[in-house]
Each structure stands twice: as structure tokens, then as C-alpha cells.
Amino acid sequence: MATTIKDVAKLAKVSISTVSRVINDSKPVSPEARRRVLKAIEELGYKPNEVARSLVTKKSNLIGIIVDDIGSSYVAQIIRGVEEVGRMYNYDILLCSSYGDKEAEMRFVQLLMQKQVAGIIMVSEILNSEVLTYLDMSKIPFIYLNKYYNVLESPTVAINNREASDKVMKHLMDEGHRKIAYVTQEKDMELTIEKQKIEAYREWMASIGETPIVFEVDGHNISDGYEVGVRIKDKLLEGNITAVYCCEDEIALGLINYFYDHNIRVPEDISVVGYGDISLASYYRPKLTTIKEPYYDIGAVSIRRILKVLQGEKIEEQTLVLPVQLIERDSTSRPKNI
Amino acid sequence: MATTIKDVAKLAKVSISTVSRVINDSKPVSPEARRRVLKAIEELGYKPNEVARSLVTKKSNLIGIIVDDIGSSYVAQIIRGVEEVGRMYNYDILLCSSYGDKEAEMRFVQLLMQKQVAGIIMVSEILNSEVLTYLDMSKIPFIYLNKYYNVLESPTVAINNREASDKVMKHLMDEGHRKIAYVTQEKDMELTIEKQKIEAYREWMASIGETPIVFEVDGHNISDGYEVGVRIKDKLLEGNITAVYCCEDEIALGLINYFYDHNIRVPEDISVVGYGDISLASYYRPKLTTIKEPYYDIGAVSIRRILKVLQGEKIEEQTLVLPVQLIERDSTSRPKNI
DNA sequence: ATGAAAGCGCTAACAT
DNA sequence: ATGTTAGCGCTTTCAT
Numbered sequence: 001m002a003t004t005i006k007d008v009a010k011l012a013k014v015s016i017s018t019v020s021r022v023i024n025d026s027k028p029v030s031p032e033a034r035r036r037v038l039k040a041i042e043e044l045g046y047k048p049n050e051v052a053r054s055l056v057t058k059k060s061n062l063i064g065i066i067v068d069d070i071g072s073s074y075v076a077q078i079i080r081g082v083e084e085v086g087r088m089y090n091y092d093i094l095l096c097s098s099y100g101d102k103e104a105e106m107r108f109v110q111l112l113m114q115k116q117v118a119g120i121i122m123v124s125e126i127l128n129s130e131v132l133t134y135l136d137m138s139k140i141p142f143i144y145l146n147k148y149y150n151v152l153e154s155p156t157v158a159i160n161n162r163e164a165s166d167k168v169m170k171h172l173m174d175e176g177h178r179k180i181a182y183v184t185q186e187k188d189m190e191l192t193i194e195k196q197k198i199e200a201y202r203e204w205m206a207s208i209g210e211t212p213i214v215f216e217v218d219g220h221n222i223s224d225g226y227e228v229g230v231r232i233k234d235k236l237l238e239g240n241i242t243a244v245y246c247c248e249d250e251i252a253l254g255l256i257n258y259f260y261d262h263n264i265r266v267p268e269d270i271s272v273v274g275y276g277d278i279s280l281a282s283y284y285r286p287k288l289t290t291i292k293e294p295y296y297d298i299g300a301v302s303i304r305r306i307l308k309v310l311q312g313e314k315i316e317e318q319t320l321v322l323p324v325q326l327i328e329r330d331s332t333s334r335p336k337n338i
Numbered sequence: 339m340a341t342t343i344k345d346v347a348k349l350a351k352v353s354i355s356t357v358s359r360v361i362n363d364s365k366p367v368s369p370e371a372r373r374r375v376l377k378a379i380e381e382l383g384y385k386p387n388e389v390a391r392s393l394v395t396k397k398s399n400l401i402g403i404i405v406d407d408i409g410s411s412y413v414a415q416i417i418r419g420v421e422e423v424g425r426m427y428n429y430d431i432l433l434c435s436s437y438g439d440k441e442a443e444m445r446f447v448q449l450l451m452q453k454q455v456a457g458i459i460m461v462s463e464i465l466n467s468e469v470l471t472y473l474d475m476s477k478i479p480f481i482y483l484n485k486y487y488n489v490l491e492s493p494t495v496a497i498n499n500r501e502a503s504d505k506v507m508k509h510l511m512d513e514g515h516r517k518i519a520y521v522t523q524e525k526d527m528e529l530t531i532e533k534q535k536i537e538a539y540r541e542w543m544a545s546i547g548e549t550p551i552v553f554e555v556d557g558h559n560i561s562d563g564y565e566v567g568v569r570i571k572d573k574l575l576e577g578n579i580t581a582v583y584c585c586e587d588e589i590a591l592g593l594i595n596y597f598y599d600h601n602i603r604v605p606e607d608i609s610v611v612g613y614g615d616i617s618l619a620s621y622y623r624p625k626l627t628t629i630k631e632p633y634y635d636i637g638a639v640s641i642r643r644i645l646k647v648l649q650g651e652k653i654e655e656q657t658l659v660l661p662v663q664l665i666e667r668d669s670t671s672r673p674k675n676i
Numbered sequence: 677a678t679g680a681a682a683g684c685g686c687t688a689a690c691a692t
Numbered sequence: 693a694t695g696t697t698a699g700c701g702c703t704t705t706c707a708t
Contacts, residue, residue, distance in 0.1 A: 047451075050453050058700075069418075094430060094451070095421065096425075097422070344701080
């Protein structure tokens with residue numbers, strides 16, 4: 001049987017209230033009593049029962065995090081950020097994976113609330129307004145993260161996709177590329193961050209009088225990128241395209257895979273840029289030039305915001321924007337003279 | 339305010355005991371009463387307060403998992419296995435990352451026990467006998483997983499490393515390789531799974547009358563593998579070595595990176611085998627031939643074992659061994675004729 | 677089959 | 693400054 005507050009009280013010859021007071025530092029306690037209590041705690045190896053605590057305070061030091069899939073490396077990075085910062089403030093992580101299932105997301109939110117979590121961080125990849133409405137009403141502090149969709153009405157942490165896209169295009173043009181293709185996600189384009197990215201792309205192309213060359217892809221996997229290669233190879237040649245800007249690293253990597261398998265050299269024959277800086281991007285050969293999305297920071301900042309709300313601070317801005325970075329690596333270079 | 343058992347009791351015109359009975363199906367309840375209770379629960383959207391429940395039963399449906407680093411992909415896969423199976427049995431995951439810190443591991447074990455977790459799964463990469471002793475005494479069901487060290491005295495789920503190594507060597511020799519080098523982890527070799535792996539390697543080499551060619555590496559990152567390349571390049575040439583068997587995928591990949599940067603073609607000039615089948619292994623070009631360690635399954639089986647113990651089943655074997663698989667991909671081929 | 681009541685370990689309001 | 697006491701929401705005897 002684990003030792004309880006009573007055991008400590010008895011040994012220290014004080015009441016349980018006094019013990020509680022020294023544990024929580026909630027009210028003044030005489031130095032003498034405090035000393036005895038501390039000694040008793042030490043002696044018995046007493047650890048307060050967190051469950052009992054939660055029951056009365058209606059708060060746990062648990063942060064619920066509902067992710068799409070813990071197997072995605074960006075998700076792991078976010079969790080890492082949440083976990084590490086949470087730890088500093090003595091918060092623990094309760095983890096659920098929804099695997100893109102709307103109903104699962106909702107079930108987990110309810111489940112986490114039953115567990116009295118102090119806050120919820122949700123990493124979703126789908127559109128699920130119900131869960132957002134529910135979260136909003138629940139009055140529990142939360143942050144909603146979505147890699148693909150623009151989050152408009154909920155507290156979130158994001159990056160400036162417009163600026164990121166500007167950086168990519170500037171870099172490519174600085175290198176001398178003019179015939180630049182863009183590979184975009186076709187699904188829900190109006191609602192996703194593709195809107196900002198493609199807008200930037202189009203404007204930069206317009207600025208040098210070139211017509212945009214846009215290819216579409218449906219899916220977020222390397223294999224989808226590979227399949228893009230199959231579809232667009234001929235068009236690339238016909239159009240004298242020297243650079244392809246892909247909306248995601250996975251697509252870029254798949255495309256490079258395709259090029260590798262068909263003896264098209266990157267970057268000698270064609271430059272490729274990705275978006276995201278997934279871990280693979282830097283291990284791959286050639287190393288991928290890409291936009292670094294600071295996932296660890298996104299996680300870290302998310303939980304800090306929740307912690308702030310918990311401490312009664314008011315949050316002014318729904319969306320907190322983090323800086324992005326263009327990582328210039330080896331998949332881009334000056335175009336061959338034609 | 340969330341609805342409680344009292345609200346349900348009042349609405350159903352029964353006592354809270356009866357409500358409790360129907361929720362838990364713990365004692366017979368008349369059909370009529372049950373119907374009313376169910377209806378009330380439905381109407382109020384009542385969800386039992388898990389915290390209060392845990393307090394009295396001294397059990398939560400939480401499985402604590404202490405991992406080394408959630409950023410490692412193999413760790414993510416294990417968690418995925420644990421989470422997915424746990425979910426089926428209505429268990430949730432409480433996650434902590436120790437980042438290889440002994441004291442953190444111990445603190446987390448204590449913390450999890452305070453939270454009344456039903457069981458603990460520990461994914462460690464270091465040797466920490468204290469925490470094992472502590473876990474053992476605590477009587478809480480646990481599984482101890484360690485990728486590098488042989489776990490002897492604690493309940494664990496592992497693979498047969500001897501058999502895995504046999505498969506690698508057989509494959510290489512079937513392809514015609516004779517001058518095969520092995521890259522091993524130098525640290526704690528006697529205590530780690532390297533013991534079994536290198537033993538197999540030596541025996542296979544002896545069986546064809548070749549002297550073993552062993553190189554050492556200290557570290558588990560791709561960069562460490564790269565650095566191995568720097569050190570051994572000349573020896574590889576001198577010794578007419580046609581294949582390198584690396585103790586870990588990361589080392590193999592780093593080595594291939596080095597080869598790529600120095601115009602040594604894989605597998606044309608030299609074959610490389612890894613160990614682990616990290617996700618990168620199949621994306622990489624050339625795709626890596628390697629041993630698949632079934633991490634998802636390891637996680638899934640781990641939690642099942644804990645669940646079994648929780649249901650009172652006796653576990654006979656401390657160590658449960660899972661089958662391995664050699665994945666033949668593109669980083670190995672017949673050696674060039676010399 | 678059902679209800680009353682005790683109690684899980686703790687916090688916090690109240691009293692002293 | 694300290695102790696007494698009433699819950700938090702639930703499960704589980706113990707009566708009936």
C-alpha cells in the first residue's frame with residue numbers, strides 16, 4: 001500500500017491540512033511544522049496521489065494531444081516540442097491517434113475531457129468543423145494544428161506560407177530559372193494553404209512575363225510524387241522546364257526518385273524544391289532544397305500558449321505565426337544553358 | 339458543469355448504486371430499472387468521470403510508456419503498435435520521453451505510478467538496472483524494450499538476432515560474396531545484441547575459410563556511418579571487399595552516403611546491408627537491403643502481454659521472440675568479377 | 677434487486 | 693498558524 005497524506009500527517013504529528021499546505025505551498029505554515037512534514041515525506045517516500053488531486057481540483061496536469069498519426073515524422077516533432085516544454089511545467093502528455101477519422105477525433109476530445117486534461121492540442125490533417133465547434137464550447141484551452149488547411153476561426157500556430165513561397169520563387173529566379181513548374185495539391189485548394197502558395201507562385205511568374213505551369217497531385221506520399229513524374233515527364237521536356245517547385249517534400253522526393261530511375265539528373269538536368277523539410281530531406285541524395293517548417297517549435301509554442309491561458313492570461317491573436325526558412329541544399333542549381 | 343452519476347440517478351428515479359451497477363454491469367439490475375437508467379444516460383449525455391473511478395478502483399485505463407525519444411522512427415512505430423492495440427481494449431497512452439537520461443527514466447516510472455497507470459512499457463536505449471529492479475518490486479505489469487542491449491531478467495519482446503544475422507550472411511554468400519566486412523558497435527559489445535550478430539558473422543566467415551574483417555563504430559547516426567566510410571575506404575579497396583554488413587541501417591545509409599560522395603557505386607562496386615529497416619531504408623536510392631525489425635508488432639505484442647497480466651493470466655516466458663525478415667532490395671548484388 | 681452509507685486521497689472553506 | 697470537516701464522483705459493502 002502506498003503511503004498517503006494521513007501517514008505523513010501522523011508521522012509529522014500535524015493534521016492532513018498542514019501537510020497539504022506544505023505540499024502545495026498554498027498557505028503559510030510554521031517553519032517547525034514544515035520541517036517535520038518535509039522530514040516525514042522524505043522518510044516515507046511519500047508521493048501525492050495525482051488522481052485524488054485531480055478529482056478535487058478538477059484539473060490534471062495532463063495535456064491531451066490528438067494527432068493524426070504518430071508515425072508521421074512531423075507529428076513526432078510536434079509532440080516532441082509539446083512534451084519537452086510540458087515537462088518543464090510539470091505537465092504530462094496523453095496521446096491519441098485519430099488516423100484521419102472524424103469520429104475518432106470527436107471521441108478523443110470527449111475522452112480527454114473525461115480525463116480532466118488541462119488542455120488539448122489537436123494535430124489534424126482533415127477538415128472537421130464539428131470538433132472545433134465542440135472544443136470552442138467546452139471552454140477547455142486548446143490549439144488546433146493543421147498542416148494542410150488554413151485554420152481561420154480557432155487558436156492555432158502556423159507559418160506564413162505566402163512568405164515561404166516567395167522565398168522559394170526568389171531563390172529559383174536568382175539562380176536563373178524562368179520556366180518553373182509548380183506541383184500543387186488539387187484537393188480543397190481554396191481552403192488549404194495551397195491558396196497562398198500558388199498565389200505567390202503565379203505572381204512571381206507573372207512578374208517575369210512567364211505563364212504558370214501547374215501540375216496537380218492528389219495525395220501526400222512519396223509514391224504520389226513518383227506518379228507525378230510519370231505523368232509530367234514529357235511535358236517537362238517539351239516546355240524546357242528547368243525547375244519544379246513541389247508543394248511538399250514527399251512529392252519532391254518521389255519526383256526525384258522518378259528522375260533517378262529515368263536517368264534525369266537532379267539538379268544538373270532539372271532543379272527540384274520541396275516544402276516542409278521532413279527529416280528525409282537532408283539525408284537524401286541529392287539533399288533537398290526546401291522550406292523548413294519548424295514543427296518542434298510549433299509544438300513548443302502551442303503548449304506554451306495553452307499554459308498561458310491556464311494561468312489566466314488572455315490571448316489576443318487566434319493565430320500565432322512562426323518564421324520560416326529556406327534551406328538551400330543540393331537539389332537546385334543554375335539551369336543548364338540551352 | 340458536467341453531468342454526474344447523481345443526475346442520472348435522479349432522472350432515472352433510482353439510486354446512484356443502481357446507476358453504477360448498470361454502467362459496470364457488476365450486479366443484476368431489473369430490466370425496467372436498467373432501461374430507465376440507460377435512457378437517462380442517453381438523455382443527459384452522461385460520461386462517467388474517469389478520475390473518480392480511478393480513485394476508488396485504484397486503476398486507470400492508462401498505459402504509461404516511457405520512450406527514449408519520440409523522434410526516432412522506430413520508437414514512433416512501437417508507440418503506434420501500443421496505441422492501436424490499447425485503443426481496442428479501451429486503454430490510453432501516457433507518454434514520457436527520457437532522452438536517454440537514467441534519472442528521468444526513474445522519475446517517470448514513479449510519476450506513472452502516481453497516476454495509477456495500469457501498466458508500463460519502457461523503450462530504453464541505455465543500461466539502467468535500477469529502474470528494472472524498481473519496476474520489478476512495484477508489482478506493476480511492465481515490459482522492457484531495448485533496441486541495443488540484451489534484456490535478460492525482465493519481461494521483454496525481442497527478435498532473434500542470431501537468426502537475423504544468419505539470414506544476412508546466407509544472402510550475401512548466396513550472391514557470391516566472400517570478402518565480407520562487418521561494421522559493429524564497439525560500445526558494451528558483450529552486453530548488446532552485437533554479441534549474437536557478430537558471432538553469426540564470424541561463424542559464417544569461418545565456414546568458408548575467410549578471416550573476419552571487423553570495423554567498429556561508436557554512435558547510431560547516419561553521420562557516424564559516414565564517418566566509418568572515411569576511416570575504412572582504403573581498407574575496403576586493399577582487402578578486395580565486396581560487401582559490407584552494417585549493424586544498423588543508419589550506419590549503412592551513412593556509409594552509402596559516403597560512397598555516393600566519393601563515386602563508389604552501390605551495389606555495382608560494393609554491396610551494403612543494413613539492419614532494422616527504418617523507414618528511410620525503402621525510400622533511399624538505392625533501396626537498402628536489410629533486416630526488418632517488426633517494431634509495430636513489438637509494440638502491439640508488448641501491450642497485449644500487459645493486458646493479459648492485468649486479466650490475471652500468468653506469463654511463462656520472460657522473453658517473447660518475434661520473427662524477423664530479410665528484405666532484399668537494391669543495395670546488394672553479385673560482386674563484380676575481379 | 678435496490679438503496680444507504682462508507683470511503684478512495686486529496687483540497688479548501690470554515691473555525692479556532 | 694493549525695485543525696476539523698465537507699465534499700470531489702465514483703464503487704462497493706452492507707442492509708433490506
